[in-house]
Amino acid sequence: MTRRSRAEDFLELVERGRRGRLKLYIGFAAGVGKTYRMLEEAHALKRRGVDVVLGFVESHDRADTQALVEGLEVVPRKQYTYRDVTVEEMDLDAVLARKPQVAVVDELAHTNLPVCRHRKRYQDVQALLDAGINVIGAFNVQHLESLNDLVERATGVTVRETLPDSFLKAADQVVNLDLAVEDLHERLRTGKIYAKDKVPRALERFFTEENLATLRELALREVAESLDRATARPLPGEGDDGSQRSAAWGRVLVALSSYPRHAATLLRRGSRMAGRLNTDWFVVYVETPREAPHLIDAEAQRHLLTNIEKAKELGAEVVRLRARDPVEGILDFARSHGVGHIIVGRSHQPWWKQRLGRAVDMRLVREGRGFDIHVVAFEPREEGRRP
Secondary structure (H helix, E strand, O other), rough: OOOOOOHHHHHHHHOOOOOOOEEEEEEOOOOOOOHHHHHHHHHHHHOOOOEEEEEEEOOOOOHHHHHHHHHOOOOOOEEEEOOOEEEEEOOOOHHHHOOEEEEEEEOOEOOOOOOOOOHHHHHHHHHHHHHHOOOEEEEEEEEEEEHHHHHHHHHHHHOOOOOOOHHHOOOOOEHHHHHHHHHHHHHOOOOOOOHHHHHHHHHHHOOOOOHHHHHHHHHHHHHHHHHHHHHHHHOOOOOHHHHHHHEEEEEEEEOOOOOOOHHHHHHHHHHHHHHHOOEEEEEEEEEEEOOOOOOOOOHHHHHHHHHHHHHHHOOOEEOOOOOOOOHHHHHHHHHHHEEEEEEEEOOOOHHHHHHHHOOOHHHHHHHHOOEEEHHHHHHHOOOOOOO
């Protein structure tokens, strides 16, 4: 898998295979130039004879960006009326029917209206890729699902629109658009990002120097790790040796209870660790006799199903085990599946069980010889602000 950024390199990928290829531009904030660079590449591809269209591009009324839209074919957006409000979304069916070689799609973490075919725009992109259409897309690093808690702790901002790390990992090329924080502030003050009346509020809240420095570091680290994952993948013909080299670090297992209050945090932690180790990861739920589906209440069942779907979105293999003792079930599975790291939340069982060492987390630490046991402590969530 290549991670080079030139238009001609992406063209080489376009000409191979049936499924569409995916190129992603990642930034750390609005205004670093993701849309601008995608449009520049679209013009470069068009000059080389590639059939390229704009599936969805948002210029945010920036004159320089809007000027680059000129000369490129734009697939008209589709209007939906929802709760008496008319909203424009990408017309997925129209792009599929047009079937270009390359479609440019912006703001991939966007949540579609409930009346659309897919809940998220990145899922629209997956449909384009499945249809053999190559896609160039963009999003900001804070929209990665596994970074959600970290971004909130570091910046005080709750990012509500996310996309799974598995989407990033599936990309054929990843390009980081870096910019000095001072230069981004200058662009903001001169009205090149938001209207001038919104600039003071942006500088006080999301666009503080500290926030931007943190997000910039996350973006640089994320792209560096994606490069490491690409280099560590086995080459064609490498066979089992490549996968064994990856698994030498030990796979990751997240232990999930039937109704964990902080399941999303555990899942993000597992996704991040597996990504850094470039290895597979499992989400294991042990169903004890007391937790059979007909015995747990409807709310717990709903939360469990939601957490399972979230785990699959993040790229985990979800396994449901039946065992009388959850600790034994987890450890048996871990020993037979090459697991090296077990992630579990700090127990919320009664104090006397914890004092006697009978809580699940303490038992895993005591009985899980040969494994790295990661017990995750949870901080109370504070209400953040949406960027």
